[in-house]
Amino acid sequence: MKLGRLNHVGVATPSIEKSLETYRTMFGVEPRGAPFDLPAQGVRVCFVDAPNSQIELIEPLGEASPIVKFLEKNPLGGQHHVCFEVPDIHAAKADFEAKGARVLGEPRIGAHGTLVFFVHPKDMGGVLTEIMETPGEAH
């Protein structure tokens, strides 16, 4: 497997609106679209485009959100994960598992509408790593 595009850096925040205000003030940038709920991942999501990649702002969606604990430790928010693209999500999952990495659950629909999975940070140098099947042109 090759190292694919850095699709985005996932940034957890207690408030997408507040984070967008920071990006607006500091960088004069507006989000790519309105925030939307992603129930499969337990987060509310909004993207901010850099010329070559994206920042994915994620806010907890419900009390069982997987980022609640992260925000307890990091009340202001912070870098939560990085996401790399792969051409085939199932081949990537098999490849990571064959190499002994812990894949967290089955592939699920991610924020760009394609299948994603996460790899345990303990197997990735402390970095929670999302693997995403490359989105089509529409994304």
Added chain:
Amino acid sequence: MKLGRLNHVGVATPSIEKSLETYRTMFGVEPRGAPFDLPAQGVRVCFVDAPNSQIELIEPLGEASPIVKFLEKNPLGGQHHVCFEVPDIHAAKADFEAKGARVLGEPRIGAHGTLVFFVHPKDMGGVLTEIMETPGEAH
């Protein structure tokens, strides 16, 4: 100021060599060049290229390294900062300061040979943010 290219994601590690082994095993990728010391920032550095951006692996250089505390909290390593490019580092510094963001010290030479500064994570949604004058073609 516009949001510039995401030049890299900075990943702190207790061992660049060990991290490179992870990238080699999991993604079949070799570093862009050999690790090198960056005394001005108190880190040893090595870059891994994704097609559109980079991962900057940083290891403490000396006991006074600014990432020693980060690694005490995150012994395996983890995401340390994000770095965006700007066309003019001094204009960017003045702009951040005019907006009330805390710029951490004067611009210094960064890992790509151009001037950089960091903005306090408390002013950037918990994300330690490096601002880098866009490197030339050689970088």
